[in-house]
Amino acid sequence: MPRKATSAQVAVKGSARLLPATAKAVGDPHPDQDIDVTVRLKSSGVQPHALPAVPMRRSAFNREFGSSPEELARVEQFAQAHGLSVVESSAPRRTVILRGRVSQMQEAFGVSLGLYEDRGVTFRGRSGPVHVPQDLADIVEGVFGLDDRPQAHPQFRLAGPLPAPGVVHPHAAGSSFTPLELAQAYQFPAGDGAGQTIAIIELGGGYRKADITAYFAELGLKAPKVTAVRVNGGKNAPTGDPNSADGEVMLDIEVAGAVAPGAKIAVYFAPNTDAGFLNAVTTAVHDARRKPSVVSISWGAAEPGWTQQAMQAMDSAFREAAMLGVTVLCAAGDDGSDDRVGDHLAHTDFPASSPWATGCGGTRLELNGGAISSETVWNNGMGHGATGGGVSDTFALPDYQQGAGVPPSANPGGRVGRGVPDIAAVADPQTGYRVRVDGQDMVIGGTSAVSPLWSGLVARLNAQRAHPIGFLNPLLYAAGPLRDITSGNNGAYQAHSGWDACTGLGSPDGTRLATLAP
Incomplete structure (x- = not known):
C-alpha cells in the first residue's frame, strides 16, 4: 500500500528516484522483512575552499568535520520513535545505519517500496523522494538502502x-x-x-x-x-x-x-x-x-x-x-x-x-x-x-x-x-x-x-x-x-x-x- 509523507516530513534534497523504463512490477516486499538503511549526515564544520598543506590528522578531522554526539543522538531518537534499531553509528563517516521491517521503513521515510524485475534482476525499488522529519532536515545529507537495485557495473x-x-x-x-x-x-x-x-x-x-x-x-x-x-x-x-x-x-x-x-x-x-x-x-x-x-x-x-x-x-x-x-x-x-x-x-x-x-x-x-x-x-x-x-x-x-x-x-x-x-x-x-x-x-x-x-x-x-x-x-x-x-x-x-x-x-x-x- 503506498505510503504518503506526513505534514511533519520534508523531502530529502536530491533523493528523488525514477524506476527504469524497462522495469516491471512483480509484487511487494514482505512487510515484515528486515532491511538496513543508511542515513548520511551533513558535515558539522565548514570545509575550507583550499586543502591543507599537509594531510589532516584523523583525530583533528573527526573533531572538526565528523558528526557531533548530538547529531547522532537525534537520528537515534528518530529511530527509536519508529521502532528501528541502530546497527552502526560512526562520527567520522557521518553515518548511522538503521535496521527495521519494510513496513516500519516505509512509514519512517514516507516512501512506497515495491518489487521490480529488470533485465533478469529482481530488486526492491522506489520512485519519488525520501522524506525525513522536519527537525532532521538540517542535518541529513542523504538516505540510502531503501532501494536495493544494482547501482554500478565493473x-x-x-x-x-x-x-x-x-x-x-x-x-x-x-x-x-x-x-x-x-x-x-x-x-x-x-x-x-x-x-x-x-x-x-x-x-x-x-x-x-x-x-x-x-x-x-x-x-x-x-x-x-x-x-x-x-x-x-x-x-x-x-x-x-x-x-x-x-x-x-x-x-x-x-x-x-x-x-x-x-x-x-x-x-x-x-x-x-x-x-x-x-x-x-x-x-x-x-x-x-x-x-x-x-x-x-x-x-x-x-x-x-x-x-x-x-x-x-x-x-x-x-x-x-x-x-x-x-x-x-x-x-x-x-x-x-x-x-x-x-x-x-x-x-x-x-x-x-x-x-x-x-x-x-x-x-x-x-x-x-x-x-x-x-x-x-x-x-x-x-x-x-x-x-x-x-x-x-x-x-x-x-x-x-x-x-x-x-x-x-x-x-x-x-x-x-x-x-x-x-x-x-x-x-x-x-x-x-x-x-x-x-x-x-x-x-x-x-x-x-x-x-x-x-x-x-x-x-x-x-x-x-x-x-x-x-x-x-x-x-x-x-x-x-x-x-x-x-x-x-x-x-x-x-x-x-x-x-x-x-x-x-x-x-x-x-x-x-x-x-x-x-
Whole structure:
C-alpha cells in the first residue's frame, strides 16, 4: 500500500528516484522483512575552499568535520520513535545505519517500496523522494538502502584465456602485457610501495588465495598481503566464473599488487547498491586501522543512473579523502561517450566525474622491445568497448581545470562542466593485461585496469615522500600533459594535443611524475 509523507516530513534534497523504463512490477516486499538503511549526515564544520598543506590528522578531522554526539543522538531518537534499531553509528563517516521491517521503513521515510524485475534482476525499488522529519532536515545529507537495485557495473573487458601453444582462441588478445612490463614501459620510478596500503572497492565477486600465490610466483614476486574487509554484509565470494565480478577483483588485486608488491592491499567488499557503494568508500577513507593512502575504484555507472543525493554524498566522501591525504582513482567507463545510456547523447561515468576523484581513461598500446611504439585512444567500435569520457552534466568545471581546454559538452546547449578523464593508460583488451582468475590465465582490459595500475604507481610515489601525495588533480594539471595521446576518439570527443575528453592529460610518464611536489 503506498505510503504518503506526513505534514511533519520534508523531502530529502536530491533523493528523488525514477524506476527504469524497462522495469516491471512483480509484487511487494514482505512487510515484515528486515532491511538496513543508511542515513548520511551533513558535515558539522565548514570545509575550507583550499586543502591543507599537509594531510589532516584523523583525530583533528573527526573533531572538526565528523558528526557531533548530538547529531547522532537525534537520528537515534528518530529511530527509536519508529521502532528501528541502530546497527552502526560512526562520527567520522557521518553515518548511522538503521535496521527495521519494510513496513516500519516505509512509514519512517514516507516512501512506497515495491518489487521490480529488470533485465533478469529482481530488486526492491522506489520512485519519488525520501522524506525525513522536519527537525532532521538540517542535518541529513542523504538516505540510502531503501532501494536495493544494482547501482554500478565493473569496468572491465575480458579478451579471453591465454591460448596454449599452437591454439588460437576466437577472443584472444592481439598482444598482452604483465603489469611489470607496463611499469617499465611507462617508466615508473623504482620502488615497491612499502609502507603503503592500497584500498580496493569491490561490489561483488571475490578472490582465491591460490590464484594470487600462483600469479605472483609466475612474476617472480612475493605475493602482497591481501585482506578482505566486509561492509554491509559484503564478503569475499568468488563465483568461479572469470567473466563475473571475479574478473574485476582479481584484475584489481594483481595489477596493483604487481606494481607495488611491498604495499598491503585491503579489499572492501560491499553489496552493489547505492548504500553499499557509499559505505564501502567511507569505510575505506576513514579506516583508522589500515590507513589506506590510495583508493582504487573500478565500478561505476553513467550519471543519469544515480540520484543527486548519492552523487553528492560520494563526492563529499572523496573531498574528505583529499583532506586526509588519500588519493582516489576511478575508472572512466568502457562504453565510449554514450556510457551505455543509449539516448544518442553524451554522458560521463560516476564516480569518475566527481571533481574530487581522478578519472582514468583508456588507450591502445603497442610496445617494441619493451618501449612504447604507439599509443592511441582505445575505441574498438560500437559494442566492443571504448574509453569513457566527456563533460559532466552534474558537476561544474573545477578550478584546477580552468585553462586546461575542457570543451563545452557535445550535447545540445553545450554545457561547460567537469571534464573526464584526468589521466589514462592501456585499457584495450586486445592489448590487455595478463592476469589469473579462477584458476585460468586470462587477458583482461577496460578502464578497470587503469585505476589499479595508477594506484600502484601512487603507492610507489608515496613510499618515497614525507607525506602521501593525496589529491592528484591539482598537481597533474599544474604540471601539464604527461604522455600526450593525440590520435583517436571515443565517439563524441576527439583526442588532440593537451587535455582531451578521451585520455585527459595522457598516460603515465613516470619520470615526470616522480618530480611532483614532495
